[in-house]
Amino acid sequence: MTRHRSFIAALTLIALTAAPVAAQQRRIELVPEFGYTFGGGFDFPSNFFTGIASGGKIVLDDSPSFGATLGFEGRRGTYFTVSYVYQGTKIGVDWNQTPPPSSGVDPNFKGDIGLHKVLFGGRQEFIKSSEQKLRPYIGGGLGFVVLDPNFVTPRGTRPSSQTDFMLSLNGGLRYMFGEEKRFGLQGDFKGSWFWVPSGDVFLWCDPWWGCSAVQGSRTIAQGTVSAGAIIKF
Numbered sequence: 001m002t003r004h005r006s007f008i009a010a011l012t013l014i015a016l017t018a019a020p021v022a023a024q025q026r027r028i029e030l031v032p033e034f035g036y037t038f039g040g041g042f043d044f045p046s047n048f049f050t051g052i053a054s055g056g057k058i059v060l061d062d063s064p065s066f067g068a069t070l071g072f073e074g075r076r077g078t079y080f081t082v083s084y085v086y087q088g089t090k091i092g093v094d095w096n097q098t099p100p101p102s103s104g105v106d107p108n109f110k111g112d113i114g115l116h117k118v119l120f121g122g123r124q125e126f127i128k129s130s131e132q133k134l135r136p137y138i139g140g141g142l143g144f145v146v147l148d149p150n151f152v153t154p155r156g157t158r159p160s161s162q163t164d165f166m167l168s169l170n171g172g173l174r175y176m177f178g179e180e181k182r183f184g185l186q187g188d189f190k191g192s193w194f195w196v197p198s199g200d201v202f203l204w205c206d207p208w209w210g211c212s213a214v215q216g217s218r219t220i221a222q223g224t225v226s227a228g229a230i231i232k233f
Contacts, residue, residue: 028233029071029079031186035226037087038062041094042218056095061110063089065224067117077125081142085224087115091149111151111159117192119143119168130181135174142167145194166194174230184230192222 040060067085074080091111121141145166150157172188194216 005066015191017129018116029073030231030233031069031071031228032066033068033085033226033228034066034186034187035188035224036062037065037089037222038222039222040089040220042220045233054095056093057090057169059094060113060222061090061092063087065226069228071123077127077135078139079123079125080138081119081121081123081141082197083117083121083143085117085119088172089113089115092146097155104223109153111149111153113150114148116146116148117143117166118145122169125174133176133181135176136172137174138169138171140167140169164194168192176230182232185229186230188224188228190224190226192224194220 039062041057043057056162065085065087067083069081069083071079090110091113092108095107096146098107119141121139121145123137123139125137126134142161143166146161146163148161149224152158168190170188171191172186174184174186177186
């Protein structure tokens with residue numbers, strides 16, 4: 001995982017130094033965030049290498065998530081943003097048909113997995129003046145997610161990390177305090193989608209049906225509700 005973390009840090013630094021000059025001449029804000037992420041999974045067919053698998057759905061458990069966003073103020077309520085969010089959760093299979101008994105193996109086994117999400121995007125606040133305290137907004141971003149499994153499957157294989165393209169859309173409400181509006185609170189809802197690319201993609205290995213691979217891309221959708229503290233510099 002060391003290489004992935006270095007890659008994330010390098011891209012974030014590049015994004016910060018490449019912020020528009022106009023934004024650099026204005027305020028920079030930091031928003032630490034804590035939230036809850038739900039959803040995430042996709043169906044896989046009932047025939048793999050052997051043609052006898054029951055099929056089911058690869059699922060990510062709902063779990064807490066946390067991270068931070070750096071914002072560079074532009075004009076008329078616009079911001080250029082760089083975000084990092086981490087979700088530690090579990091992954092498993094929701095079977096269409098219960099697998100046959102296998103001594104000492106739990107068919108409902110779930111493994112630990114970490115999702116490191118990096119997004120580069122923007123936000124538009126809907127304000128009539130800089131004195132406005134209550135500020136609704138919408139935003140979006142493009143980036144990537146690093147999937148970092150940390151378990152051994154019941155068949156004895158260890159999934160490897162992978163990095164996939166990611167898209168997000170979000171919206172929420174901010175409330176700013178004081179005359180200079182340097183501090184505030186934020187409530188946000190974000191929808192995010194990432195894609196397992198086309199091709200033979202490893203999904204799972206188990207002692208009942210063997211190792212599964214599917215042809216074609218898969219889309220994983222998640223939602224996140226979060227709250228954050230706004231600090232402007």
